[in-house]
Amino acid sequence: MPRLAYLGPEGTFTEEALRLLEPDAERLPCANVTAALNAARGGEADGAVVPLENSLEGAITTTLDEFAWGEPLLITAELLLPVRFSLLARPGTELPHIKRVYTHPAAITQCRAYVARELPDAVVVSAPSTAAAAQEVALPGSPYDAAIAARIAGEHYGLVELAGDIGDRSDTVTRFVRVSRPGPLPEPTGSDRTTLVVFLADDHPGALLEMLTEFSVRGVNLSRIESRPTGDGIGRYFFHFDFEGHVADARVGEAIAGLHRICGEVRFLGSYPRADGVAPQIKRGTADGEFAEAGEWLARVRAGQV
Amino acid sequence: MPRLAYLGPEGTFTEEALRLLEPDAERLPCANVTAALNAARGGEADGAVVPLENSLEGAITTTLDEFAWGEPLLITAELLLPVRFSLLARPGTELPHIKRVYTHPAAITQCRAYVARELPDAVVVSAPSTAAAAQEVALPGSPYDAAIAARIAGEHYGLVELAGDIGDRSDTVTRFVRVSRPGPLPEPTGSDRTTLVVFLADDHPGALLEMLTEFSVRGVNLSRIESRPTGDGIGRYFFHFDFEGHVADARVGEAIAGLHRICGEVRFLGSYPRADGVAPQIKRGTADGEFAEAGEWLARVRAGQV
């Protein structure tokens, strides 16, 4: 039974993601993303589950920066978790009683319409996390009447769900990843994703275009690009890339070897099955068999067998 | 005397930026970036000053998203402000007395070495902003002995600077912009920057490469790219671009008209003098005179005068 660290406390969306990814794992809640990743790095846990990006809020920059700068880890799985907020209260509390609501600022933003409609007179106060809000509301003497949090937080802290799925949008999603210490990669499945961090060798005009060309010329489709500051002043960035395919695929391998040649540093963050199961469109001439055939042809040419 | 809204409260780095950009402006502190921009949008202020990115923390995503989705505003100036943290205390407090320090989490991260060395026994507590921390510390009965904040915050709240420039890195910089309601653009200076937001028409493979090619083929150099989620699910992004030159420049105009043709929506966020005063290298064939000459040649060709 693996032991997995995650962004705690108990009752976070991350815990929900972990339970879906690894129902049988032992769970180790950590205070923040760095602590969860360090637990995996140091061996206290066998791996970790952390959020990478959210369809409304964007990248979780702490995660990106940890992956770029910290001790190496490999992503071995991803999960897309719909973000469903519940209104949670101590047993016995009813909707009309609720005057003070406690939750994370992102939830405040994302549940604005529900609160305005159903709790027009309530004051909403910022909490460090939705799970922490639920934890606080569960205390008998809490100044707050309700929390907005994941349903799982209610289960943990003994709160009742007064309303479910109260977000303004029903399609908000957070992408979580499971990471492990470096080791054998997940096998290619035909529907894989690869994640990289790339530091430029020198920040010349056209450097980004050159990087993208290394992908496009081998028919590798990008699915995400994020720029992050290197810390060396405004205008100096490094890049996170997600793209279709597994590093074991010939086209992916040649593309990232190309990046490795022209860039300052390429850090491989993993190849793993796509959560959406979509298989990539493989452009003519870029399938593994075509790479193999071309390699054999090249060998013959080099031997003068034309 | 213009009236400018800014990210308050008094004593923030944003106030410092505003004072450098517009020493004589009347200053209107606002609770957050959105409020400051809304003050400018609504006419309560003539403009606003807000942070756009930091060389350690990266983009200020609230600012990016406000520029992309909110009522249009134009950037008319930028400023690069070195981030210098001061240790501020009530008069009479001395270094050995300091047991509890209050500041924003970013300052906690960035002043880690100083605190470990000079205040090894102090507890550091998170505040909503560095200026709010100073404001709190200035209260006679505050539970905190010192704040880490901008020197300007000490001046505002009557605190004494016990130590200056206590950040671990001396080269951290925040980029601020001044925005106004739409109107005549700043004149080109020969050292300008232009900022855009671009939404894809359809998210096909190679869409980003196509956008970058619209710039590169006209010799326009990108200086920043940020992807942000559209809100419509993981894998759907829009882009912020900064690039060299002024929209009045022929090469810039043709490039962004090209983007406008192939993309879903292009939102122009302004052309304004670069804070660093660097003039771009203009690639052969892309100067205004060369565009004008080519236009005359084309007119002759179309008239059959070859």
Added chain:
Amino acid sequence: MPRLAYLGPEGTFTEEALRLLEPDAERLPCANVTAALNAARGGEADGAVVPLENSLEGAITTTLDEFAWGEPLLITAELLLPVRFSLLARPGTELPHIKRVYTHPAAITQCRAYVARELPDAVVVSAPSTAAAAQEVALPGSPYDAAIAARIAGEHYGLVELAGDIGDRSDTVTRFVRVSRPGPLPEPTGSDRTTLVVFLADDHPGALLEMLTEFSVRGVNLSRIESRPTGDGIGRYFFHFDFEGHVADARVGEAIAGLHRICGEVRFLGSYPRADGVAPQIKRGTADGEFAEAGEWLARVRAGQV
């Protein structure tokens, strides 16, 4: 009634092309391509018809070089003429009598199978042109029994067609163009072609890729590229391009103005209706209306109306 010079003598495939292009024109046969073009340049004729390329032999390099270096002319029409060879003899000659055949080397190559099968014992001798061969065979004392030439040559010189369409391939085609002195261009038809000559400014690596990018970024499809030596040593070339569209089209105009900016010299050779009548696929964002709309948007942006 226009007077058109052409590559003579009477009875050439070029005459056939001219008659199809301009049935009512007065025809002025000339000794070679240069003479025909000079007749048009000097005013002796109103224009000229010359071959540009053949689907088996390739470019007619004299024509390419005349267009590149000579006094400017504009292509105003093109024609694709199937090349059909006939075996022509003096009246009374029958197939078994034919011992000596006279024709141009290209016809020798292209009618090899027929001659081997039907005239296995005949000697085939090289003539300067197929029409000259027919002219010679028509002389009563000619040492030759038959010519291979265009049927039209038989009509001119009083020869009888013993066999028609005797080429090994039935799909050989020659492309002819009609040229005029510079003047108003043919109107766009929606199915046009444009021809250019481009001299590089400096022959750096990637120069050709840059030129092709000027086309591709505006959705202009090339249909032909020919390199020709500049005369300044091996490795120095200039280029002929044919591409879809009319110079009056916005995308074509912007593309060739781009070439004009980055190249040493661009010589426009004309925009004219395509002989095959095929309308181009217009890539999203590159239609005239989209260019116009983008231009209006850019004007508003430059005026600060966002």
Added chain:
Amino acid sequence: MPRLAYLGPEGTFTEEALRLLEPDAERLPCANVTAALNAARGGEADGAVVPLENSLEGAITTTLDEFAWGEPLLITAELLLPVRFSLLARPGTELPHIKRVYTHPAAITQCRAYVARELPDAVVVSAPSTAAAAQEVALPGSPYDAAIAARIAGEHYGLVELAGDIGDRSDTVTRFVRVSRPGPLPEPTGSDRTTLVVFLADDHPGALLEMLTEFSVRGVNLSRIESRPTGDGIGRYFFHFDFEGHVADARVGEAIAGLHRICGEVRFLGSYPRADGVAPQIKRGTADGEFAEAGEWLARVRAGQV
């Protein structure tokens, strides 16, 4: 002592090239390029020397088409031969006697100024080749008084050089290649050239740009591109490419394997030392060592050793 076929008859520029390339070879003059290449193919000769292009006339299309369509041969050497025309006559002939000059049309064009100045009253008649002209002039009863040909033709046929280097341009050059039946390639020298023929898989817009990108992305510089008709109608072409480097170079190998994957057919025509001895500028990231290092990095990544 190798036996080399060449484009004859004796006294051609090709013979001169052969003697410079292989001073000790036995020489087998052939009637035309095809015959010379067939002698090499069939084993009658160990190889052949043929012209490939001329700095004024351009490509020798027969050679290009033989290389593309005929039984495979490999280029093993190249030579750049300055084209120097001599005025050659039978012993005893003096300049004022010369009334009829015999030579190849290309020589007529290239010696126009000399003839106009020194032989203003002479008639110049077209010959099948310069060497054939010299051969004819050497006959006692020849109707011609002089030939314009290579000096070597005078030596062969016993003619006297009345004037040397009489071309209008002194810098005209012909590029010759030596070919052999397929076998081990010449070793890389650091200053090599590679020649290919490429047939498109399907003639879609942008196909040429894609091919050039396969080269440019690996830092391989093209030095020549020629389009030739496939024979299947106007608008259908295949391509000859010359580029810097040897197929044993990693960057060249990967580039042509890329072409092989995306194109219909790639025919390798050889890697051989450049006649000019110029070493290529190797772009950052494309040296053999950098490819090897990237390959090792990729192997580690695939093994999960990050």
